[in-house]
Amino acid sequence: MAVIKTENLSYVYGEGTPFRKIAVDNVNIEIEEGEFVGVIGHTGSGKSTLIQHFNGLLRPTSGKVFVDGEELWKDKSKLRALRFKVGLVFQYPEYQLFEETVYKDIAFGPTNMGLSRDEIDRRVRETARMVGLSPSLLEKSPFDLSGGQKRRVAIAGVMAMEPKVLILDEPASGLDPKGREQILGLIRDYHKTTRNTILLISHSMEDVAKHSSKILVMNNAQVFCYDTPQRVFHRANELEQMGLAVPQITRVFNRLKARGISIDEDVYTVDFGRKLLLERLKKE
């Protein structure tokens, strides 16, 4: 069964004002459990707006959203419980930190869930370890940390709620390459250990190609396609037309193909490309 499903979902900002803007237009998708979904799309294509519907932060202008088969907004009192199922990490989440200590900040979500003190303690320590925060940092003020560390605290704060679906809006933006790699690595590890569904918004095709099992492409408020990376990057021309790139390695291989070298498969990760090349070289 799909964990997240939308039916003709549309959302309009500023209805009835001159600033009216359709941000999500008639979206129908079904996201299966355990999937690692990369969400891509040009700036302003409605990615952030779309994902905020998945845990009931935005109410659809029209259409429906189902989480775990249950319709959101049907019973408003259940909304809060549903938010614990779908964890959402906003873009630049470090600006939401507020507690005196890192520990308390990570514990904010689990405390709101009404968990026991022992359980909260276990979750805080476990997620802190998972995101690579050393135990000594837990008693520090979150405002004294570096940007990258703050980001981890914020992500841990959502992970600690152990949501069935974890959505991250550009979690690596504004970090250096090493920081990016670490953040994405910890998300992948989290996915591997928990097998929870992940939705990852990113502007980096390389990141998306490397980690996702499915890719959701948004274009002008609509879903352009939702498919495996292979099939998505196969449509390189269309992607480029809407201002998106394909991973560099895919471009390299597409050029090779254009030069008449026969390569049967679509390559979108460096590892796979290397394997393919090595095999070919061995044969020749």
Add this chain to the structure above:
Amino acid sequence: MIKDITIGQFFPGKSPVHRMDPRVKIVLTMVFIIMLFVADKIWGLLIGIAFTVFAYAISRIPGKMILKCLKPIVPIIIFTAVLNLFFIRTGKKLFEAGFILITDDGVNTAVFMVVRIICLIVGTSLLTYTTSPIDLTDAIERLLSPLKLIKVPVHELAMMMTIALRFIPTLIEETDKIMSAQKARGADMETGSIVKRARALVPVLIPLFVSSFRRAEELALAMECRCYHGGEGRTRMKQLKVSCVDFVAVAVTVVFFAGIIVINHLV
């Protein structure tokens, strides 16, 4: 939601009202307020209402916006009405029960005050609907510039106001974002007692303060980098100009005002 706040909400357009010089608009708005209080007969007030409706019609601001700007003052309106209704004891008796006494004078004054307040709010809102905040503070600075002679820091005050106005939407947006983020972590801001709700605001206010201070620092730095050093000798890119529309507007207002005065004396 928090986005319903309309103070300083500019509704762009190209109507004659939008094209007026903001200085003239401010002065005429003040004249309008005086007009409302000069009108002490029901016919005079009707002229005030007509003026408001007329101004809205030519500015092409949707009627929905009128309701929107009235929403926050509903309690004040009710309070005024009740106060006048029950505490004015002169005039003919209309209804009496125990200590409650309602007289025709009371009813009249109540209706009068309510209509006056509504006109006042709706009319002055038109100013902010049709004038961008920046134009508005520009105009205020100009109108107040004579006060510079008595050492009032007009430019600095106007600059502070410009900055404050400029950051209201940013702040609202930021508040919304932080609230969403905390709600996503299960913060409950919609239910519970007042004390509980006030406490639930802490996770919103702290990040908001932190980012406001950061933003203030950044802005100060950015201004210094562009050699901002106060109002002395500063020229403007956009000069305010009084044009045809303004003369017409002044003329129309004068006619309405004259109408009210005449009616006050005749009826």
